[in-house]
Amino acid sequence: MNPTPVLSEFDRIAIVGLGLIGGSVARGLRAAGYAGHLVGAVTSDADAARAVALELVDTCHADIAAAVGPADLVVVATPPAELDEVLSEVAGVCPAHAVITDTGSSKTSVVEAAARAFDAAAMARFVPGHPIAGTENSGLEAGFATLFTARRVILTPDETTDPAALAAVEAMWSALGAQVSHMTAAHHDEVLAATSHLPHVLAYTLVDTLAAMAERTEIFAYAAGGFADFTRIASSDPALWRDIVKANRGPVLHTLDAYMAQLQDVRSAIASGDDHHLHDIFERAKTARDGFVLQREQNER
Amino acid sequence: MNPTPVLSEFDRIAIVGLGLIGGSVARGLRAAGYAGHLVGAVTSDADAARAVALELVDTCHADIAAAVGPADLVVVATPPAELDEVLSEVAGVCPAHAVITDTGSSKTSVVEAAARAFDAAAMARFVPGHPIAGTENSGLEAGFATLFTARRVILTPDETTDPAALAAVEAMWSALGAQVSHMTAAHHDEVLAATSHLPHVLAYTLVDTLAAMAERTEIFAYAAGGFADFTRIASSDPALWRDIVKANRGPVLHTLDAYMAQLQDVRSAIASGDDHHLHDIFERAKTARDGFVLQREQNER
Incomplete structure (x- = not known):
């Protein structure tokens, strides 16, 4: 455990999807000393109860609005097939100040989906991201705190991205031990x-x-x-x-x-x-x- | 170290080629408690000296005849390109009682090379073999005693193979901790x-x-x-x-x-x-x- 408060500017971080990537973000944030509230969104009440029982997050919902509504930072870590729908739901409930990021493996398609879901103000606070880390495992129990340690994370901001939002997402990945780089989504x-x-x-x-x-x-x-x-x-x-x-x-x-x-x-x-x-x-x-x-x-x- | 004498029927085992496979056979035999003389054949005097300095074998030669001449069991673990020449050399100097085996990754080509090199009597004592084990490393320092532990070895005897020779080669691989199976060379x-x-x-x-x-x-x-x-x-x-x-x-x-x-x-x-x-x-x-x-x-x- 790291005694220095990390990401203390965020009272509440919402993680949508608690599989290998989302679960590892949750466990990694806690291990890094994040002291705020971690809230998860999953697809069923049973999974929500299990996620809390596994101590992945403090609270968990089978309802994106309940999880994302009061969040300061939203990490979307759902499978790509659900991304369009999830981003639309996030857009509808996300506070105006919240920073939004994702963890998807392809970025052009994510940017396109975000552009469909978000208005210009939300789009400026959306920082597309991809941690280059994984295992062949999946599910609520697949995540672990050190998945991103010394691994690379690629962020693909463009000229419309809010520098403060970009800095916040960089700070999150740095807290998880990752090395952050930038490139275009196409590259x-x-x-x-x-x-x-x-x-x-x-x-x-x-x-x-x-x-x-x-x-x-x-x-x-x-x-x-x-x-x-x-x-x-x-x-x-x-x-x-x-x-x-x-x-x-x-x-x-x-x-x-x-x-x-x-x-x-x-x-x-x-x-x-x-x-x-x-x-x-x-x-x-x-x-x-x-x-x-x-x-x-x-x-x- | 295993205190039970293994392969005590062989006073002298010759290993031709001391790369990853030959070196691991040598180290594995010693670790299994083989108490006889281990002799190696390599391609240069410098390598012969290094093989002895590394304690892979008791003696080592850059000359197949010197290594194989007095051997009871000959393990040919050379690269496939050298096999034709090595088997011819072995055929010329191998004692009439010696059992011969190899470790090549393809077996039909080895059986064809052996048939060119050996007469019928030597061919009956030749047991083609292939340990299904390896790493991406090669060279005199690549071998280690446990490479074959719990790994499979395929032997491809045919109806002309001497059952005693087959049993001897099986005993060697068992001493190295491997599981031995038989099939045809083509299969x-x-x-x-x-x-x-x-x-x-x-x-x-x-x-x-x-x-x-x-x-x-x-x-x-x-x-x-x-x-x-x-x-x-x-x-x-x-x-x-x-x-x-x-x-x-x-x-x-x-x-x-x-x-x-x-x-x-x-x-x-x-x-x-x-x-x-x-x-x-x-x-x-x-x-x-x-x-x-x-x-x-x-x-x-």
Whole structure:
């Protein structure tokens, strides 16, 4: 526990959605020493009771208005499919001074949804955000306080964003131990398609391909640690990832097409026995991946 | 340390190649209480000296004849590109009573190489084997005693294999803590193409695709744990994996083609907004992957 009061300018922080991300924001804020009131919004009374029993939040409602109505900071951490509806509800009840942010994995679609839901004043206080952190788990019990420690958070403000709102959201992520960066929503979506959305598509596709094979029982019985790591993300929530891919369709197709073209090239090299070309590709990949690991380790120090 | 003498019927075990696999066999045998002489064969005098200094083996040579000449059990753990030459050298110097095994990742190509190198008597004492274990590391310092603990080893004997030789190789892997299974070489190659060789091809191809993109610096800067896991195998030795893919070309192309067809189907579902189909694929994959994890956890208990 950190004895310094954090985010003391906010008497009440509302978190809409208490899955892996929302739950980790809640637990992280408490662990960081946030002393105000944490209120959650979930989809059922049963989940609301469980969220309080799990001590994720102080109070919890199956009603966005009840949670968001008196809030100073609203963190929308719902699945992408619910975003349009949730932002509309938030718009209807959110106090005029409240800062609003989200945690969605694609940002252009979120900005579009916010523009439909909010007037210009609320839009200025809306700071689109995306914490680059996660596990393959989901649900009320998936969150943990250190999920964002030393992880990156990308915010995608534009020229209409209120600097005070941006500073408040930055302060929240800093309190959670994250490193905050800014970029445009469009750029974010290209980068995330490449490093997150495409890998999920590839992992799901591989496991489904193998599961359809006659030898599937033995295939999985003899798979080792490399396979377990490679396919970990295929244990992620299918509905969530279908919706993330859908929300970021353009950039996902763009990177998928680049990948499929390169895979066709690799296939030709294997089929024709072009060892030199195959080695070049594998070696370039190893060099790039080793560089990524080194950079990651340096960031975490 | 296990005080019970293991493999005491072998006074001298020769390990040809002391990389990740050979080095782990050496360290594992010692940790299991093997009390006989461990001799290594490597490619240079400098490596031979280092292998002894690292206490991988008791003695080590840059000369296969010197290592294998007096051995009772010969474990060939060299990269696939060297296999033809190594087996020929082993055939020329191996004592008539010695049992011979290997650790290669593809088995049909190994059996073909062995058939070129060995006469019928030596072939009967040759037990093709493949431990399903590894890390992305390689070299003399990569091995560790527990690499094979609770891991599977596939042996691919045929009707000409001497049952006593088979039992000896089984005993060695059991001493290393592994679970031994048998199947045909052809079946092994299909299963391993699916769970190991194809994933390596896909991971290398992904990283190389991203490394060629204009945003590559940011792509890697904002990649998270899921990406690190998904691409871990792309840090494996490029020359080794080029040669493994080459040695198992038919099965690799077979599973790669199945994968590419499924990926084309997934691409169509994303492009056309067929949410239902995309969800089905992702959900089937999650179910299969969760089942794999459960089975793996049960095996390790």
